[in-house]
Amino acid sequence: MQPLAFARPGRFFRGNLHTHSNLSDGALAPAEVCRRYRAEGYDFIALTDHFIGAYGYPIADTRPFRSPGFTTLLGAELHSGAMENGELWHILAVGLPTDFAPARAPGFAPVEGQETGPEIAARARAAGAFVAIAHPQWSGLTLADARSLADAHAVEVYNHGCATGADRADGFHTLDLLLSEGRALTLVATDDAHFHGPDHFGGWVMVKALxxxxxxxxxxxxDGAFYATQGPALHDLRLENGTVHVDSSAVTTVIVQGAGSAADAVQGEALTRTDLVLARAAHSPWLRVTVIDRAGRRAWSNPLPNPAAAQGRG
Known part of the structure; x- marks a missing residue:
């Protein structure tokens, strides 16, 4: 079994899916945000300003900033309704149409009678967007909250702005619990860049396309044809007869995670071709791979089903 990111034809394109400008609470104009990402070697970004009334419900039109070798996806960070902790939902929507109808969300606090988070997420997905649960740890998202967002494609598992500004970057706990309940989800790493501090160029996706x-x-x-990273590269990933084969840039650790506490790991020096025989994770219904380089930077595969799990239950 080979995930789509490595099985399908094409090449990898580097992109950030969570970015802000001065159309909401970012420091820089959209043109300068795009210029900086292009200069840093990104192939694309999504400018996702806060979709609230205080900013005029912006969906930044970044089409004028596209150029040969660099493109943009239109999107927004949607806010509507209260999570279990009483705070406003944050939902990442990439690929929105410019005429996406605003919610009744005047500011960064829930108001009576507005759409719920699941409702605006469903509307965004129906409009063609790729929808992700944003920064679960930073938001204080509960498992019940996450379960309710049935129209999410992905969970934001690493948010660089939340790492540098709050030390709450993680979304893996949310993702893994949902995967173990049978949800089909992918994972993204992002910057959530506002350019008020060092919140940029720290996490991205590598998307396989023609x-x-x-x-x-x-x-x-x-389709899930991508992986997420802080720097290390994944070149190939295959699951064959209980062994996970990983081709990567030089790393020191390769880990396969599964449901519950299941995990198997290989450590070494300058690992570039790793064969990891599954043991604790052998019968997990889902698997995902993490590689860690000498600097502590990580790359993460999307989850993949484990055919051996059904055989183990039989």
Missing amino acids: ENTPEALLAALK
Whole structure:
């Protein structure tokens, strides 16, 4: 078994899916945000300003900033309704149409009578967007909250802005619990860049597509043909007869995680081709791979089903 990111034809394109400008609470104009990401070697970004009334419900039109070798996806960070902790939902929507109808969300606090988070997420997905549960740890998201967001494609498992500004970057606990309940979800790493501090160029996705166009990238995101990273590269990933084969840039650790406490690991020096025989994770219904380099930077595969799990239960 080979995940789509490595099985399908095309090449990998580097992109950030969570970015802010001065159309909401970011420090820089959209043109400068795009310029900086392009200069840093990104192939695409999504500018996702806060979709609230205080900012005029912006969906930044970044189409003028596209150029050969660099493109943009239109999107927003949606807010509507209260989570269990009483705070406003934060939902990432990439690939929104410019005429996406605003919620009744005047500011960063829930108001009576507005759409719920699950309702606005469903509306975004129906409008063609790739939808992700944003920064679960930072938000104080509960498992009940996460379960209710049935239209999410992905969970934001690493948020660089939340790492640098709050030390609450993680979404893996939420993702893994949902996977173990049978949800089909992928995972994304992002910056959530506002450019008020060092919240940029720290986490991204590598999307496999035939061309660097908004249409091809969005389709690949929805298909799960990508991986997430802080720097290390994944070149190939295969699951064959209880062994996970990983080709990567030089790393020191390769881990396969599964349901519950299941995990198997290999440590070494300058690992680039790793064969990991599953033991504790052998009968997990889902598996995902983490690689860690000498600097502590990580890359993460999307989850994949484990055919041996059904055999083990039989």
